[in-house]
Every structure is written in C-alpha cells, then in structure tokens.
Amino acid sequence: MEFLLIALAGFAGSFHCLGMCGGLACALGGDPRGRRATVLRHLTYNTGRVTTYVFLGALAGALGGAIIHHGPSAEPLVAGQRILSIAAGTLMLIMGAQFFGYFRALHRATIGLGGKGVVVSLKSLLAAPGPGAPLAFGVVNGFLPCPLVYAFLAKAAATGAVAPAALTMLCFGLGTLPAMLFTGGVGRLLAPLWRRRGVRLAGGFLLALGTLTLLRGLLPWTLHSMH
Amino acid sequence: MDPPFDALTSPAGALCAHCRLPLGRRPLKRRLHGESGQFCCYGCALAFQVTRGVHEEAEAARLLIRLGVGAFLAMNIMLLSLLLYSSSPWDEPALRQAVHYVLLALATPMLLILGLPFLQQAVAAGRAGHATIDTLISLGAVSAYGYSAWATLTGARHVYFDTMTMVLVLFTLGRYLEAAGRARAMRDLEPLLAPGRQQARVSEPEGESLRPVRDLAAGARVRVLPGERVPVDGHVIEGMSRVDESLMTGEAHPVAKGPGERVLAGSMNGTGPLLVEMEAAGEATRWAAIGRAVAESLRQPSPIQGLADRVATQFIYAVVALAVSVVVFWASQGPFDQALLIGLAVLVVACPCALGLAAPLATSVGVGVALRRGALVRSGAALERLATVRVMLLDKTGTLTAGAPTLRRCAALEGTDERELLRRAAALERGSEHALARGVLAAAHAARVPVTAASDVRATPGGGLCGRFEGEAIATGTRRYLECLGWKPSAAGLAHAATLARGGSTVTWVAWGERIRGLLAFSDQLRPEADEVVGALHRRGLHSVLLSGDRAEAVEAVATSIRVNAWRAACSPEDKRSAVEDLRRRHGPVAAVGDGINDGPLLAAADVGIAIGSATDLAQQAAEIVLPQGGLMRLPWLIELACTVRRTIAVNLAWAFGYNAVALALAAAGHLPPVIAAALMAGSSVLVVWNSLRLERLDRPFTAGMPPVRQATAAAERQPAVADILRD
Numbered sequence A: 001m002e003f004l005l006i007a008l009a010g011f012a013g014s015f016h017c018l019g020m021c022g023g024l025a026c027a028l029g030g031d032p033r034g035r036r037a038t039v040l041r042h043l044t045y046n047t048g049r050v051t052t053y054v055f056l057g058a059l060a061g062a063l064g065g066a067i068i069h070h071g072p073s074a075e076p077l078v079a080g081q082r083i084l085s086i087a088a089g090t091l092m093l094i095m096g097a098q099f100f101g102y103f104r105a106l107h108r109a110t111i112g113l114g115g116k117g118v119v120v121s122l123k124s125l126l127a128a129p130g131p132g133a134p135l136a137f138g139v140v141n142g143f144l145p146c147p148l149v150y151a152f153l154a155k156a157a158a159t160g161a162v163a164p165a166a167l168t169m170l171c172f173g174l175g176t177l178p179a180m181l182f183t184g185g186v187g188r189l190l191a192p193l194w195r196r197r198g199v200r201l202a203g204g205f206l207l208a209l210g211t212l213t214l215l216r217g218l219l220p221w222t223l224h225s226m227h
Numbered sequence B: 001m002d003p004p005f006d007a008l009t010s011p012a013g014a015l016c017a018h019c020r021l022p023l024g025r026r027p028l029k030r031r032l033h034g035e036s037g038q039f040c041c042y043g044c045a046l047a048f049q050v051t052r053g054v055h056e057e058a059e060a061a062r063l064l065i066r067l068g069v070g071a072f073l074a075m076n077i078m079l080l081s082l083l084l085y086s087s088s089p090w091d092e093p094a095l096r097q098a099v100h101y102v103l104l105a106l107a108t109p110m111l112l113i114l115g116l117p118f119l120q121q122a123v124a125a126g127r128a129g130h131a132t133i134d135t136l137i138s139l140g141a142v143s144a145y146g147y148s149a150w151a152t153l154t155g156a157r158h159v160y161f162d163t164m165t166m167v168l169v170l171f172t173l174g175r176y177l178e179a180a181g182r183a184r185a186m187r188d189l190e191p192l193l194a195p196g197r198q199q200a201r202v203s204e205p206e207g208e209s210l211r212p213v214r215d216l217a218a219g220a221r222v223r224v225l226p227g228e229r230v231p232v233d234g235h236v237i238e239g240m241s242r243v244d245e246s247l248m249t250g251e252a253h254p255v256a257k258g259p260g261e262r263v264l265a266g267s268m269n270g271t272g273p274l275l276v277e278m279e280a281a282g283e284a285t286r287w288a289a290i291g292r293a294v295a296e297s298l299r300q301p302s303p304i305q306g307l308a309d310r311v312a313t314q315f316i317y318a319v320v321a322l323a324v325s326v327v328v329f330w331a332s333q334g335p336f337d338q339a340l341l342i343g344l345a346v347l348v349v350a351c352p353c354a355l356g357l358a359a360p361l362a363t364s365v366g367v368g369v370a371l372r373r374g375a376l377v378r379s380g381a382a383l384e385r386l387a388t389v390r391v392m393l394l395d396k397t398g399t400l401t402a403g404a405p406t407l408r409r410c411a412a413l414e415g416t417d418e419r420e421l422l423r424r425a426a427a428l429e430r431g432s433e434h435a436l437a438r439g440v441l442a443a444a445h446a447a448r449v450p451v452t453a454a455s456d457v458r459a460t461p462g463g464g465l466c467g468r469f470e471g472e473a474i475a476t477g478t479r480r481y482l483e484c485l486g487w488k489p490s491a492a493g494l495a496h497a498a499t500l501a502r503g504g505s506t507v508t509w510v511a512w513g514e515r516i517r518g519l520l521a522f523s524d525q526l527r528p529e530a531d532e533v534v535g536a537l538h539r540r541g542l543h544s545v546l547l548s549g550d551r552a553e554a555v556e557a558v559a560t561s562i563r564v565n566a567w568r569a570a571c572s573p574e575d576k577r578s579a580v581e582d583l584r585r586r587h588g589p590v591a592a593v594g595d596g597i598n599d600g601p602l603l604a605a606a607d608v609g610i611a612i613g614s615a616t617d618l619a620q621q622a623a624e625i626v627l628p629q630g631g632l633m634r635l636p637w638l639i640e641l642a643c644t645v646r647r648t649i650a651v652n653l654a655w656a657f658g659y660n661a662v663a664l665a666l667a668a669a670g671h672l673p674p675v676i677a678a679a680l681m682a683g684s685s686v687l688v689v690w691n692s693l694r695l696e697r698l699d700r701p702f703t704a705g706m707p708p709v710r711q712a713t714a715a716a717e718r719q720p721a722v723a724d725i726l727r728d
Helices: A003-029 A035-069 A078-099 A104-112 A114-127 A132-141 A147-159 A163-185 A192-218 A222-225 B042-052 B062-086 B093-128 B133-154 B161-185 B190-197 B286-299 B304-332 B338-347 B351-374 B378-388 B396-400 B418-429 B435-446 B479-485 B491-502 B530-538 B552-562 B574-587 B600-605 B629-669 B672-697 B711-716 B724-727
Strands: B027-030 B034-038 B199-203 B206-214 B220-222 B233-236 B243-246 B254-259 B273-280 B391-395 B402-411 B456-459 B464-469 B472-477 B506-512 B515-526 B543-547 B564-566 B590-594 B608-612 B625-627
Touching: A003 A147, A003 A192, A035 A078, A035 A132, A035 A147, A035 A163, A035 B062, A035 B286, A078 A147, A078 A192, A132 B062, A147 A163, A147 A192, A163 B062, B034 B672, B062 B093, B062 B161, B093 B133, B093 B161, B093 B491, B133 B161, B133 B304, B133 B338, B161 B338, B161 B351, B161 B672, B243 B506, B254 B378, B304 B338, B304 B351, B304 B378, B304 B629, B338 B672, B351 B378, B351 B629, B351 B672, B378 B608, B378 B629, B391 B574, B396 B402, B396 B515, B396 B543, B396 B552, B396 B590, B402 B418, B402 B491, B418 B464, B418 B472, B418 B506, B418 B515, B435 B456, B435 B515, B472 B479, B479 B506, B491 B506, B491 B515, B515 B552, B530 B543, B530 B552, B530 B629, B543 B574, B552 B564, B574 B590, B574 B600, B590 B600, B590 B625, B600 B608, B608 B629, B625 B629, B629 B672
Parallel strands: B391 B543, B391 B590, B543 B564, B590 B608, B608 B625
Antiparallel strands: B027 B034, B199 B206, B199 B220, B220 B273, B233 B273, B243 B254, B402 B515, B456 B464, B464 B472, B472 B506, B506 B515
16 A cells, blocks of 8 residues: 555656656667567656665665664564654655755755766766666666655665665666656656646645554554554 | 877876776776776776767766776675664565575676776776776676675675675775866866867868867967967957956956957967967977976876885785784684674775875865966975975066166266256167166156267176267276276265265266266165065064175165074085085075076075076976066965974874774774775765865965955066156
8 A cells, every 4th residue: 555655646747757867768869670669668767766776775774774773662563663654754755845846955955965976977878879778877876866766765774674675776776767758758748837836746645645654653553553 | 179088198197088097007997988097097088978978978877887887786785684673574584595695696796886996997907007096996896796696606694795786886986086076176277288289270261170279380360269269479450359368367357358369278268269370389388388387297197196106006906915813803703604794894994095085185275276366386296395394595687676676866066957967878888788778768768868879889797888978988897897998986986986876876977078977876776665574584483694795784774674594605606506415414405596597506505496587498497396477476475375384294194094094993993884994985085085175275375465466566566766866
C-alpha cells in the first residue's frame, strides 16, 4: 500500500523532474537508427538512473539499520525506529513545503551541491556513441542533487533495513519512469502550466507521506500496530 | 582554437598535459585527438579527456563512460552484497550461491573496465623494475577478485567482490578529483606557459591565417581580437582598445591603446580588435622568456619534494612487505579470507598519493600567486629558501634609490648666478652620455634654460669634460681634474663642497675664464617606499644590511634615513662577496636585492638573489627572483608568501605522513575495512589539494596601502622641483 503511494508520488514528482532531468533526457535525444533504438537508448539511460537511486536507497537503509541497532533505549528497535521516523518525516515535510515555494534558500543549497562539475562531465557523455554512454549518463544523473531524491532517501533510511529501503527507492524510480520516458525522445515537453500543477501534486504527495512517517514516530506504539 | 599539445614534450622533465606539473619518472602516454600527450597520472588523463574533449566526441568521453558503467556494475554488486549481509531470507545456501555467481558475472567486467588502467600502469612500471602506487592498487584488487572467484567456485560462505569494486571506484574517483584540483592550482600559471604553443592571427594581403608565434619574424602584422592575449611585442597600426598589462608590468588597471602605441606580448586585449605590427621575433618577447623560465622552474624538483619522492618509493616496497606479513600473521590467527581483507586494507590505505602532491602543488600555487603580482620566481626551491632567510642585503644604487642622479643643488661661487652656471654646464654636457650629464640636462630643461652646444669638447673618464664656449675655455668635473687644468678652488668653495658632500651629495665643479665659478651637487633620490620596506623586514625579524660601491658619506646618509641594521660603503664586488660569506656565518641564510645588472656576482653569491626591475635577458641573470621595476614594496609580501608556502608544505607533509602512519597501523591491526580505507585515502588527497589551493587567497598583499607600481615608480623618478635646484 505504502509502496504504491511512493510510486504515485514518484510519478507526480516526475513532473518536477522534467525541469532538470527532463532537459537532460531530451538532450540525450533520439537514435538515428529509428524508434526502437531510441526507446532502447532511453530505457538504458533510465536503468542507470534508477540503479543509482536503488543503490543509494540500500545504503540509506543500511545506515538507518545501523542507527536503529545502536539506539539509546532498552527497546532499541522501537526507540531507534521512532527517532528515525520523526527525522525522516520532518525532512520530507520540509522538502514537500519547498514545492510550494517555502524554504527557498534551502532549495538553492540542495540544487547547488556540486552540480556544475557534474554537468560539465555529463555534456561530454551526451555525444558519445555506443550503449555504454546512456547508461553512464543515467548513473551520473542519478547522483545529481534533487530534493525529491533526498526526501525519499530519508524515507528509505527510516525503514531501517536494506531490502525495504532499496524497494522504496525502486518504487520511486519506477514512478518517475513514465514521465521521463515520455519526454525523452518519445514525446514532447509538457506545457509549463501542467508542469507547475505536477510539481504541486508532487509536493502534496510528499507532505502526505511525510505526515504518515512522522506520525509513525510520534503515535503510541499500540495505536500504530492496530493500523 | 584548442591549442595542440605542449611544445614542451622533451623527454626529460616535460610537464603533464593536463595539470602542468612535472611528469615524473614514468609518464603516462596516451594518444588523444590524433596527437600523443603525456600525463603524470591516470587521473590527469581522465580529467583531460573529460574537460577538453567536448568537441572531440568519440574519444573524449570514453573514460567517463568507463567510470559510469563501472559505477553501474559496482552499485549492483554493492546492492546485492548489502542484501546478502543484511537479511535472513537470503541466507538460504542455494540462493546465496546463486547470488555469488551473479556477483562474479558482474565483477569480472568491472575489474576489466576500472581495474585495467591501474593494471597496465603497474605492469609497465614492473617491466622497468619499479613499484608504484598502481602496483599497490592492482595487487589489492586482483587478490580480492582472485580469492572471491575461487570462493564462489568452491562454494565458500563469503565473497568480497563488493570490496574490490568499491576500492576501484573510489580510487578512480579520487584520481579524477585530484587531477581537477591540480589543474585548478595551475590556473594562474597557464597564461605564462602559453607562449610556447601560442598561435597568432597573421594578417596578410591574401587573408588571415593562424600560425605559431615562434615562426613569425619582426614586421609581420597580427590581428588581436577582444578577449585574446596579445601574442607578440609590437605597435598598434589600427584599432582602439583597452589592454590589461598586469601580467607583464603589474599595472592593475587596463591601459588605453591606439595607433602608434606599443603593446606587450602577454597582455590581454579588452574591448576592441587591434592590428599589431611585430617589432621583434615571436621568441624574443619578454613573455616568451618568462614562459621558458616558468616552465623551467616547474621542472626543477624542489628539495623537499625530492626527499618525499625518495621516501615514497621506498615506502611502497615496505608496504608490500608489510601487507604480505600481515596476511601471513592473521591467516595463522584466523580464517584466511579475513587475513586477506586486512592485507588489502593495508595495501589500500598506504597509497602515498598525498605525499607526492604535498610540495609541488603548494609551490606551484605560490609561484602562480607571485606571478600574478608581477614577481617571477625562477624555481620552487628559491621560494622555499626565501622563507628561511635571516639577512637581507640591499644594494643602494638602483635598488633603494632611483638609480639616476638628479641635480639637487646648483651653487654659484664667484661672478655668476645659478642660471648662468646651469646654462654653461649644460652646454658642455650636451653631447655626453654620462649619468651626471643627463641630470644636468634634465635640470636645464626643467628650468627652461636654452642650451647650445660647446665646441672642442674632450672627456676624461673619471675626471670630467672640457671645451670652449662663447670664446672661453670651460670645464666641469672633479676638483682634481680642474686642478690639473690649472683652476684652483677657493677656501669658501672647498667649505661649501664639504657641506654638500656630508649631506650625501656627489659634487662636481664648474670653471670658465680664470676662475672656478660654481658647484653642482647631485644625489640619487631614495625611493619613497624604502623606509617602509626596511621597517617591514625588521618586523619579520630579518637583519638588514646596506652594501654599496658608493662613497661612505652617500651610503651613510641613506643608511641613517632608512635605519638599516648595518651598512658598508666603497665595496668592490669581492668585498660584497666576502660580506655575504661573513653574514651567512654570523646570522644564517642571506638574500640579496640588486638591480640585476651590476650586482650579478652579489646575487649569485647569496642564497637567494632578487633582482628588481631588470629588463635584461632573464636567462642570463644570476637572480632567482625578479621583481618588476619599482617592485621593492613587494619584497616583504614575497617573503610572507614564501613562509606561507613553506608552512603549507609542512602541513601537507605532516598530514600525508601522519595519516598514512596512523591508518596503516589501524589497518594492520585489522580495525579498518578496505572500503573505508579507500574512501579515506581519496579524501586525504583531496584534502592536500584543498589545503594547497587555500594559498590562492594570498593574492592580496599584506601591507595595507601598498601603492600600485606605476605610482611608486613615478614618485621615485620625479625630478626635484626647479626652485630647489636654483635656490641658494
């Protein structure tokens, strides 16, 4: 249920992605050998991108797990998980609020993180032929700073284990897939108005998920297990 | 206009095509864009292709694709490994075995993609009988892979593909970041390394063509577009622009240039296109000379770095030995795979990458910062020595003074007035090239005294001049010279001359008709900043000594006014040299400042020779540091810079050594996982790069209110006011 929600948020969020990553996907362009080759090219690119997300998710899960198992309580699992949930939920709410125009400075900070050097190296990849280039392009793209990715990484860390964390990021990644495929050579860019609506929608999903995660940390344990 | 590879590809001591640091003993040769280039390390080859290769599509991104695909495989391997470590449902033996095979399938191309460059380097070095950092990395990666592959095939419980892949990815990434930092460090030096491969837009009747500057001769016409560097010395034929000459003259503000005006090679054209006619061959410009000197200075290994390199080479053998013994030891204590991991951590963490970077980076940034302020440092070693100097020897003429005697006083004695005295003296001096003659003529010009030449002028070197003017015999020169010619000075004249001499002036006598008529007193004006510079040297704890070949009175006058610790007058070049020896024995290393022409022996004898404002051929100078004309003010700043560079090198070395030692101990004891070790190692190099790049902040001189060069020069060379000369 929750993973479906994440995928939906990813889908909605991908309208946000169209701003930067969509531009990159467009830059990747079509393949001269025809439509099939173009689709393949973009699938390869997205495979690289989603792999990075899943990898980061697994790392976040392992990190979250490490925090939980070193928690300060007599019932370490419960206390650690709560602290993590509260932290992740708060982070997600902040990121979600960004999409509605709050925390502008923070937004700039997350976007500005080391982006320039990466973009320079990305440019040289675009023109290279062969199946390796779009894959490498996707891999590097996945590491580009993005508030949406950070928010879901926080969510992944909150799961406290590698497998569900990786799954969280996989769902998010798959959610972003349709829109990214749609823009990259297959379709045209969406009108700005629709993009703004999409961004609002992504923010809404983030706020909902963030609240859910936060509540999981705050509500009494009994009530939670009833849920 | 992407410049082709450096012309400096001589086998001995060439520079890396990416970061412009010395190549070292075994450069990495790559054919790129149809030309062969040499790089100091794998990271530089990587960074070069990524940053420069945007236009050259196919080859450019190959390494980045390598890194990307490698990272893709590595991430999948890590992901599976993390799942394998973390959760119980995967603990099914059959499933685990299947996952191991998948890992093997992913890790094999991974080793080929990211490990191959390291392996190739290691093999090449091994053939030459050396071990390098690449040897350590290759040994680690191959042994981890070999063991894991064997474990997979035999169905053992643990495999370590994840460790191997992460070590490779982190090292490749570390190399790339390091190379990017090094290129950044060389950014200031880039315009000075450019002349060797500079191209010029030659304008000919049949059209414009790009040609290497070194092939051009005087008379060629060169077009310089806005934003381009002027490639040749010459004068403007057409066009108007503002030109930034800071690189060549230290002048901070752009200078307006129009037809007929001179432009210097190496200055940056600002606003408009210029057509320039060359005045000298492309190779003969000051820019080209500085470029050669800078390239040479980079090739000179600094003493500290030489030591660090020798230590690092021995270190690698020691590390391999240590790793082997660690594996043997831990294998006797527990399972072999754990022992192997500990050995791998030892290999990885011991890579002395930061050690090799510590000194050359800091020195290069220091030399670059100095150049940006117009100070040319011929070698990193000179900069290092300047930091240890205890005594500063200052030459008087041309260094502390303007070097051109000016007429301070024109004293009429009998039967004439000052104006007449100046008029007659100027008539006699008119044809002379002597420095004092120039002083007289300048004063006559300033006082608007009409000058007509005397006849029958004869000069006696070291004595004076005599001739005929308006029907009378006339002479000017030393007292003894006039006495030889039959003129006797009066008692009053002698007293007056003695007073003037005590004030530090050089006195000449003027006589015509029957009598000695007057005195001309010359002095070499002290540079206005001299006092402040000596004060700044004292504040740094340096001992200042004034040395001069001039008369005692003149030297003493200067010495008292700028308050040096000691002075010595009437020194022959031998005296100066023995003074250097003496001071070195008593106080420590000695630096000498002179004008670079007359003081050659002095500058050569000192530990650091500093020439000021010399336009003579740089290659023939004894000086290791050359300051621009009027650049005396930069001396304290330069010493501060040298000290900071030295401090930075010390910190870098302490960090690199200390870090390696501590990490090595931890790794050998089995407390450091190899992946963390690799991450720390890459971090260490980046830290050393960052620490060296901090030196760029020293661009701002420390002394507040330092006047720009041009103003200082103008003030120093200002003529004494006419009223001063004609008073009395």
